Every structure is written in C-alpha cells, then in structure tokens.
Amino acid sequence: MPETAAINAVMRTLADPTRRAVFERIVGSEEITVAELTRGSGVTQGAISQHLKSLKQAGLVAERPAGRNVFYRAEPNGLAPLVDWMSLYGVFWRERFIRLRTLLKEIDP
Amino acid sequence: MNDTALKPQTQDIVVDQVLPHTPATIWKTLTTSELMGRWLMVPTGFEPVKGKQFTFQTTPAGAWDGVIHLQVLDVAPNERLVYSWKGGHETNADYGSRLDTVVTWTLTPVAGGTRLRLVHSGFVIRRNDAAFQKMSEGWKHVVQHIDTLSGELH
Numbered sequence: 001m002p003e004t005a006a007i008n009a010v011m012r013t014l015a016d017p018t019r020r021a022v023f024e025r026i027v028g029s030e031e032i033t034v035a036e037l038t039r040g041s042g043v044t045q046g047a048i049s050q051h052l053k054s055l056k057q058a059g060l061v062a063e064r065p066a067g068r069n070v071f072y073r074a075e076p077n078g079l080a081p082l083v084d085w086m087s088l089y090g091v092f093w094r095e096r097f098i099r100l101r102t103l104l105k106e107i108d109p
Numbered sequence: 110m111n112d113t114a115l116k117p118q119t120q121d122i123v124v125d126q127v128l129p130h131t132p133a134t135i136w137k138t139l140t141t142s143e144l145m146g147r148w149l150m151v152p153t154g155f156e157p158v159k160g161k162q163f164t165f166q167t168t169p170a171g172a173w174d175g176v177i178h179l180q181v182l183d184v185a186p187n188e189r190l191v192y193s194w195k196g197g198h199e200t201n202a203d204y205g206s207r208l209d210t211v212v213t214w215t216l217t218p219v220a221g222g223t224r225l226r227l228v229h230s231g232f233v234i235r236r237n238d239a240a241f242q243k244m245s246e247g248w249k250h251v252v253q254h255i256d257t258l259s260g261e262l263h
Contacts (some may be wrong), residue, residue, distance in 0.1 A: 080120065089229055093124045097227075099148040100138060101128060101182060108134045109142070 006081035013058035168206025173198035
C-alpha cells in the first residue's frame with residue numbers, strides 16, 4: 001500500500017521534535033542553508049544534516065546546490081499524504097471500507 | 110507567477126486494500142442498492158448501467174441541499190466501476206463545498222482475495238499566492254498536531 005507508506009514516512013519523520021523544529025524553520029523561510037539552520041538550534045551541524053536527510057527521504061524537503069552552499073526549501077507537496085489522510089473524504093472512505101469489511105463478513109463468512 | 114501557479118491543481122484520495130472475498134462478492138456490495146445502503150449510503154435510482162444517474166442524500170450545509178448527484182460512467186462487471194460525484198455549493202468551505210469529482214473502483218484478484226482500490230479524484234486545490242500563504246500557515250498547524258497523530262501509528 002504505497003499511500004499508507006507515504007503517510008507513515010511523513011508522520012515518523014515529523015514525530016521527532018528536533019526534526020520537526022528543523023522542518024518548521026525551513027517552512028518559515030524561503031530557502032535556508034545547513035549553517036543557518038544550525039545557528040541557534042542547540043545541536044551540531046552533523047545532527048542537522050542527518051535530520052535534513054530524513055526530511056528529504058520523506059519528501060518533505062528539497063535541496064538546491066549553489067556553489068559551495070546547499071539551499072533547502074519545503075517541498076510543496078510534501079504534506080499531501082497527510083492532508084489527504086486527514087481530509088473529509090479521506091476519513092469518509094477509510095470509515096466506509098471498515099463498514100464494507102463488516103458487511104462482507106456477514107454475507108460471505 | 111506563471112500559468113501553473115494560477116491553474117487549479119487537483120488531488121486524489123486513494124484507499125487500496127486486500128479483502129478476503131472474491132471479486133464477484135465484492136462487486137455485489139458495490140452495485141446492489143440494498144447492499145450499498147448497508148455500508149456506503151442508500152442510493153436513489155442506482156443501476157450498474159453506463160449513463161445511469163442516481164443520488165445520495167447527505168446532511169445539507171448552507172445553500173446546499175445535501176444531495177450528491179452521480180452518474181455511472183463505466184461498468185466492467187467484477188473489474189471496474191466508475192461514477193461521477195458532484196455536489197456542494199460555492200458558498201461553502203470545507204464540508205459542503207463545491208465538488209466535481211470522479212470515483213473509480215478497481216477490483217483485482219490476488220492470492221487470498223481481491224485488491225479493492227478506490228480512487229476519488231478531482232479535489233481542487235486553489236493555487237494562488239494567498240492560498241499558498243494560507244497553506245504554509247496550515248502546515249505549521251498540521252505539524253503541531255503530528256505528535257497526537259503519530260500516536261496512532263504502530
């Protein structure tokens with residue numbers, strides 16, 4: 001189920017408070033470098049880089065190398081799996097699938 | 110700003126599950142009014158025939174009477190059922206907002222049952238500067254709720 005995998009990846013990635021803080025700073029700025037993210041974060045640049053790697057893998061962040069710098073920005077569709085999961089019809093259909101399973105068990109035990 | 114930024118983007122909702130029943134049994138639950146009423150909603154005027162129009166009555170909201178208007182677009186017994194799903198009103202946000210969407214059911218036999226895939230497509234995401242701004246704010250809001258949400262992951 002690729003959709004579920006995408007939702008899990010986004011949630012697992014953002015469940016870490018430090019990583020979430022990094023993501024929020026990226027969302028809050030147009031583009032930002034590792035050095036800028038490290039400044040005032042209270043963690044090492046290496047740790048920030050690890051978090052960026054996870055964020056990239058979950059499709060939440062995109063990078064743009066420019067000379068010696070790499071600029072990070074929020075991936076516009078990164079949270080789409082989560083928004084889908086929480087949306088009115090996302091919830092509606094998942095609930096209907098549960099009811100369908102129950103009905104099928106009744107008519108075809 | 111370019112054309113792609115102004116053009117409405119659409120998003121799909123996908124639910125894809127394997128159910129321990131044959132395609133024929135699942136097909137019955139998707140295409141028999143009485144059975145549809147027991148898990149989805151009670152349809153009025155439904156028949157699994159291409160071109161057939163039918164409705165679902167849901168809760169009204171504002172200027173919308175709560176009626177969802179549907180039309181069967183494609184029928185391939187035990188394999189595929191497609192219908193349009195329209196309703197809502199321009200003046201509503203969130204629940205009861207204008208919908209012009211398509212629902213596609215696909216049944217594929219797999220070991221131990223049937224893979225049932227639902228794709229509900231055509232949800233419009235408005236993409237203009239203001240909406241983008243709002244979305245970034247929405248993101249922060251969403252992110253704040255991740256702790257609670259991730260509690261549901263096992």
